[in-house]
Amino acid sequence: MAAEGDMSARGRRIGDDSALDCSSSIYEADPYDECTNPQGILNLGTSENKLCFDLIEEWFNRRNGGKSIAPDLLQYSCVQGIESFREEIAKFLTDYTRAPKTLHSEEIIIMNGCCSIFAALSMVLFDPGDGYLIPTPYYGGVNPYMDLYGEVKAVHVNLDSKISEYESLPFRLTVDKLEAGMQHAKEKCTRSRKDTLYVGI
Secondary structure, eight states: OOOGGGSOHHHHHHHSOOHHHHHHHHHHHSBOBTTTBTTSBOOOSSOOOOTTHHHHHHHHHHHTTTOOOOGGGGSOOOTTOOHHHHHHHHHHHHHHTTOSSOOOGGGOOOOSSHHHHHHHHHHHTOOTTEEEEEEESOOTTHHHIIIIIHOOEEEEEEOOSSOOTTOSSTTOOOHHHHHHHHHHHHHTTOEEOTTOOBOOO
């Protein structure tokens, strides 16, 4: 969980527990089961039809070559991503990025496509009017999702295909270029957070 100072004021508002979140937590702590927990709580706040799984299973299996389907595949899965998948991603990132400490599945959130990630980051890390540094060229889908959803402005850090005398590779991102981008943001009166997001696309 991010520390409070890592989030925008808007992100902290979004993170406040809603009635749905509270009721879901109560249900998960004591779910109804006809055999094992008949006094448990029925979840009427989530649209999951568990009453006719036997009919759905029969229909599905007839059309799926007789292969069976697990009941949980027809319900909402973990909103952070399937646990086993997050465990594998944590192992991969720990190894691939040579992380100084082991990453754990509870620190990983899986989302569907990069645009949904940009939209989520723009809402929880920034307040409207904030800016972020992004090196060019980059994926064009970033702007609409950061700007449309989060009202957050891109500040370009221009990279070049030509190799200068101080660089060994084209499109080299350097501290000097990031500092120039930050200065440009200040001149444009773009408000930037102390821990400005850098998106490498």
